[in-house]
Amino acid sequence: xxxxxxxxxxxxxxxxxxxxxxxxxxxxxxxxxxxxxxxxxxxxxxxxxxxxxxxxxxxxxxxxxxxxxxxxxxxxxxxxxxxxxxxxxxxxxxxxxxxxxxxxxxx
Amino acid sequence: xxxxxxxxxxxxxxxxxxxxxxxxxxxxxxxxxxxxxxxxxxxxxxxxxxxxxxxxxxxxxxxxxxxxxxxxxxxxxxxxxxxxxxxxxxxxxxxxxxxxxxxxxxxxxxxxxxxxxxxxxxxxxxxxxxxxxxxxxxxxxxxxxxxxxxxxxxxxxxxxxxxxxxxxx
Numbered sequence: 001x002x003x004x005x006x007x008x009x010x011x012x013x014x015x016x017x018x019x020x021x022x023x024x025x026x027x028x029x030x031x032x033x034x035x036x037x038x039x040x041x042x043x044x045x046x047x048x049x050x051x052x053x054x055x056x057x058x059x060x061x062x063x064x065x066x067x068x069x070x071x072x073x074x075x076x077x078x079x080x081x082x083x084x085x086x087x088x089x090x091x092x093x094x095x096x097x098x099x100x101x102x103x104x105x106x107x
Numbered sequence: 108x109x110x111x112x113x114x115x116x117x118x119x120x121x122x123x124x125x126x127x128x129x130x131x132x133x134x135x136x137x138x139x140x141x142x143x144x145x146x147x148x149x150x151x152x153x154x155x156x157x158x159x160x161x162x163x164x165x166x167x168x169x170x171x172x173x174x175x176x177x178x179x180x181x182x183x184x185x186x187x188x189x190x191x192x193x194x195x196x197x198x199x200x201x202x203x204x205x206x207x208x209x210x211x212x213x214x215x216x217x218x219x220x221x222x223x224x225x226x227x228x229x230x231x232x233x234x235x236x237x238x239x240x241x242x243x244x245x246x247x248x249x250x251x252x253x254x255x256x257x258x259x260x261x262x263x264x265x266x267x268x269x270x271x272x273x274x275x276x
Contacts, residue, residue: 019192026199034237034249035208039199042234046192066132080231080238087239087249 009058016050019043033090041083048075122160123153173271180267187233187263191255195234198252210239211256213246213265222268229264 023043030036052072056065130145131137198206217223227238230248235255240247250256 019196022196022199026195029199029204030206032208034239035206035251037237038195038234038249038251041231041237042192042195045188045232045234063132070132076232077228080228083231084227084238087237091239091247 005057005060009054012050012054012057016047016054019047019050023047034087037083037087041079044079045076048072119153119157122157123149126152176267176271180264180271183263183267184229184232191234195251206251207253209250209253209256211248211250211259213248213259215242215244215246216265216269222271225271226264226268229268230259233264 020043023039026039026042027036030039049072052068052075056068059065059068126149127145130141130149134141134145198204215223217226223241227241227246230236230238230246235251236259237249237251238246239249248259250259
């Protein structure tokens, strides 16, 4: 039982590390803000989720594991909201720039 | 608390019970003090927020049937998130990086604000797509690849959220 628990914890932590790594590599390689948002939201959703899940497995059945699951829920609710607001800001900025350019061309 | 008598109705009791359960999950241990502090704090929250929470507009969302659909939706969403995450990981690690970013507009099919939020957040959670803006008549979604853009049409998210909304009318 102990071995299964430890093995599962190690597996989940390694996968979580892998997704964080992919997220960071994506952040460096992607060309613009939107595509970077894609990479970073991914590393948060699955990376953080798997890391906390590893803690849940390691902890076993306990009140602390319920708290950890709640944290996963909250991260998965707030993370898209934050991504959404950054993307919206970038979108509005681009639109404002386009309007400025077109008005300059007209005038 | 004598004054509380008039505040007791089904809605407030439900909210109070939920908040108290949440408090017990967060509380370090169950003693008289934590129970009392929790009860006082929860009743204050209930008193202050009774006008804004569980309004008439969102009330039809909470029924047992909806909950069943929602749980099934969450399960599907989890599987899709894992699958799509692996896809994005493959794209990012591919030396050629075959991305083709584009904006797509999905016409608004929802009326309820809560359902709009659920739809927008689910789309963002599913890798490859990102909700940029929600206007009155459409969702503006940024897609990383062509296949991600194509998958937004008639997606499972849309299907489930429409189903959740469907019975409210």
